[in-house]
Amino acid sequence: LKKGEFATKLGQIKPSGTDWCAQLPAGRPVFLMAGETPKSLMPGLLEFSKKTMLAMSGIYGMDEDQIQQLIEDSKPLMEKTAGMAFLMAVSKNEDAPLYAGAGGILKVDGGAEQYIDDYAELVTKMLEGLKKPSGDAMFRFTAPKKIEVDGKPGVRFIVEIDLSIGADDSEQQQMIDQMMSKMYGPDGKLKIFLVAANNDTVAFGYTSRATVKRFVAAANGEVPRTL
Helix, strand or coil: CCCCHHHHHHCCCCCCCCCHHHHCCCCEEEEEEEEECCCCHHHHHHHHHHHHHHHCHHHHCCCHHHHHHHHHHHHHHHHCEEEEEEEEEECCCCCCCHHHHEEEEEEECCCHHHHHHHHHHHHHHHHHHHCCCCCCCCEEECCCEEEEECCEEEEEEEEEECCCCCCCCHHHHHHHHHHHHHHHCCCCCEEEEEEEEECCEEEEEECCHHHHHHHHHHHCCCCCCCC
């Protein structure tokens, strides 16, 4: 990513004047990105996403037309994303899955609740377009489910990631299951939570409501709790 158009667009991201890092829960950061999202970044990012999905279309269970439609449907939502802070950190709880230390906050235009509704609609449209994913599909999504976290509206998605394709025996399958549980939790499924932290801020987190609650608190200026 050090060369080319995509890197150039990433280089256009400028600090917003907000201390994003201070807003995120403390922990041992592995990866952190934050700042305003320039409109000029979106076309290149969407094109990059499309090319990546087309190159690996089989694992998504989607054909070229479905991928193209998903990218087109994503554009209005991407345009509403004004800024983002994302943290990938190692949890201090040794038994916690890796993604228990991942999440962040989005600054959005048009209202946080509307953004979440639009996101859920996008996933629903994708599921309707898929109808029956190919048998080799690695990713399978469940329908969005509305939730509340501390009285704030949100939505939960679950992604089942099947890495067993090509596994030759039960020992390999066991190793795969152990890896998935260490990443996403005991059931090996990736759970994604989006919550309207306030009028123009969406908090997101993975694995459990407890994770996203930390980012909701951080988005509202409360003293961040450690991961």
